[in-house]
Structures are given as C-alpha cells and as structure tokens.
Amino acid sequence: EVQLLESGGGLVQPGGSLRLSCATSGFTFSNYAMTWVRQAPGKGLEWVSGISGSGDNTHYTDSVRGRFTISRDSSTNTLYLQMNSLRAEDTAVYYCAKDLRLITPGVFDCWGQGTLVTVSS
Amino acid sequence: ETVMTQSPATLSVSPGERATLSCRASQSVAYNLAWYQMKPGQAPRLLISGAYARATGIPDRFRGSGSGTDFTLTISSLQSEDFAVYYCQQYNHWPRTFGQGTRVEIK
Numbered sequence: 001e002v003q004l005l006e007s008g009g010g011l012v013q014p015g016g017s018l019r020l021s022c023a024t025s026g027f028t029f030s031n032y033a034m035t036w037v038r039q040a041p042g043k044g045l046e047w048v049s050g051i052s053g054s055g056d057n058t059h060y061t062d063s064v065r066g067r068f069t070i071s072r073d074s075s076t077n078t079l080y081l082q083m084n085s086l087r088a089e090d091t092a093v094y095y096c097a098k099d100l101r102l103i104t105p106g107v108f109d110c111w112g113q114g115t116l117v118t119v120s121s
Numbered sequence: 122e123t124v125m126t127q128s129p130a131t132l133s134v135s136p137g138e139r140a141t142l143s144c145r146a147s148q149s150v151a152y153n154l155a156w157y158q159m160k161p162g163q164a165p166r167l168l169i170s171g172a173y174a175r176a177t178g179i180p181d182r183f184r185g186s187g188s189g190t191d192f193t194l195t196i197s198s199l200q201s202e203d204f205a206v207y208y209c210q211q212y213n214h215w216p217r218t219f220g221q222g223t224r225v226e227i228k
Contacts, residue, residue, distance in 0.1 A: 035217075037165075045157070045165065045208055047217040061216040062122075095164060106212030107155050109176060111164035 002026040002110045004096050009115030016086050016119070022079040022096030022112055029077040030054070033099035035108055036070060036081050038092035038117075048094070049081065050105030059105065063089075086119045093117075123147055123211050127220035133228040140196040142223045144209035149189045153213035156185055156194045159222075160205045168207075169194065199225070 008020040020036070035050040049070040050059045058070050069082040079096050093116050097108035124147040134140045144154070156169040167176040169185035172192060182197040196203055204227055209220040 044222045045159075045210070045219040047210070047219065050217070059215055097165075100170065104212075106153065106217060107167065107170045108157075108165070109167045109170075111166075113164055 002098060004098060004110060004112035006094065006096050006112045006115040009094065009117045011118045011120065012086055013121050014087060014119055017082070017084045018086065018117060020081040020083065020094055020096075020115060020117070022081075024077045024079065024096075024098070027098065029072070030074045031102055033101055033103060033105040034070075034072060034079045035097045035099060035105045036079075037095045037097055037108065037111075038090075039095070039114075040089070040092040043092075046092075050099070051079070052104070053102040057103065083117070086117075088119050091117060091119045122216055123150060123214045123218050125209055125211055125218050125220035127207075127209055127223045129223060130221070131224045131226060133226050134199050135228045136201060137198050138228075140199055140203075140225055142194040142196075142207055142225070144187075144192040144194070144220050146190045146192075146211055148214070150211040150213035152188050153211055154185075154187070154192050155210045155212065156183075157208045157210065158203075158205045159208065165208065196225075 005023045036048040067085045093114040095114045098110040100107040152172040154172045157165040159165045173185040184195045206222045
C-alpha cells in the first residue's frame with residue numbers, strides 16, 4: 001500500500017524558513033516523479049513544485065521560484081520542500097503527491113494528508 | 122500560465138441524478154487533463170487522467186470527455202459518497218494549473 005506522510009509544518013514569521021518532509025513507502029520511490037501541491041484556507045488547489053524520479057529535473061510555480069527548493073533522497077524514500085523567505089500568502093496546507101510517471105510530474109495518483117504551514121507574526 | 126476555468130461553481134443535484142461538470146482551458150492542453158475529487162478533511166483523489174482514463178478503483182459512473190480546451194466530467198448517477206468538490210488540472214504546460222473547483226451538493 002502506498003503511503004505518504006508529510007511533516008515539518010507549523011507557525012513561522014514572515015521572512016522565516018521551514019523544511020517540509022514527505023516520508024514514503026509502498027512503492028519504488030526512484031521510479032516516480034513527485035510533487036508538492038498546496039491549498040490556502042478556503043481556496044482551491046495550487047501546484048507548487050515537482051521533481052523527476054531521478055531528481056535531475058525540478059519545476060516551480062512562479063510565485064515560489066527562487067524561494068522554495070524541492071529535493072528527494074532515494075536512500076530514505078523522502079521528498080523535501082525547503083521554504084525560505086516565507087510570506088503570508090504561503091499559508092496553506094501542503095500536500096505531497098506521487099506521480100503516475102517517472103520523468104515529468106503531471107498526474108498525481110496518491111496524496112498525503114497534508115501539513116499546515118502558517119506564516120504570521 | 123494556462124488558466125483553467127470550471128463551471129458551475131456549485132451544482133445542486135439529487136441522489137441518483139446525473140451531474141455534468143465543465144472545465145475550460147485558456148489554451149489547448151491536448152488530452153493532458155486530470156480530474157480530482159476532494160472531500161473535507163481528506164486528501165484529493167485522482168479520478169481521471171488523459172481526459173478520459175479512469176484511475177484504478179474509480180467506478181464507471183465517472184466519465185471524462187473532451188480534448189483541446191473543453192472538457193467534461195459526468196457522474197451518471199450520483200451516490201451519497203460523490204458529494205464533494207471536483208477539480209480539473211492540466212499537465213500540458215508549466216506550471217501545472219488547477220481549476221477553482223466545482224462543489225457538488227445535495228439538492
């Protein structure tokens with residue numbers, strides 16, 4: 001059974017940093033691209049960042065490029081999102097998701113339960 | 122970026138009736154369109170990818186159609202567990218983008 005478990009969320013001040021983790025199990029981690037998607041309070045889903053199965057290719061939405069860094073560790077089957085220079089508008093539940101495909105993130109067939117990030121002073 | 126527009130925002134349907142949800146892309150996404158279902162307090166669930174291919178375990182009352190810029194998700198006979206918010210999402214262009222969602226509620 002595929003399992004994804006996010007952690008690392010919490011309350012942080014504007015300009016601060018957080019690192020989200022997504023521990024995975026039940027599938028061959030390096031065979032699938034992975035993605036982070038967020039949902040701000042009362043809003044819809046927003047794709048944030050994706051990474052290929054090898055980790056060689058990364059993609060970001062414009063609003064986080066240069067502030068967030070996605071990475072993965074195949075030795076521990078863990079996906080990460082390093083978030084720097086956080087803003088109030090980054091407040092959201094952050095979901096990690098497994099892709100159907102290896103190279104180009106696009107279709108998210110399994111999701112974690114999410115971790116809440118709150119950016120506020 | 123590719124803007125995805127879903128309509129209607131809210132759909133009121135009686136159990137057993139058909140629901141038709143629309144999704145329009147601001148530019149062609151070919152067949153690279155997915156649909157997700159989301160219930161309160163739960164993670165999204167993939168329903169459809171490639172515009173019409175049901176994901177594993179998805180019942181056949183869920184049908185996706187369309188290509189290019191216009192897509193439809195049809196739920197042929199609504200069950201109690203189908204009342205939820207539905208999102209379309211394109212994966213033809215960067216960044217990947219979601220529609221704003223259609224809430225399907227009990228009439």
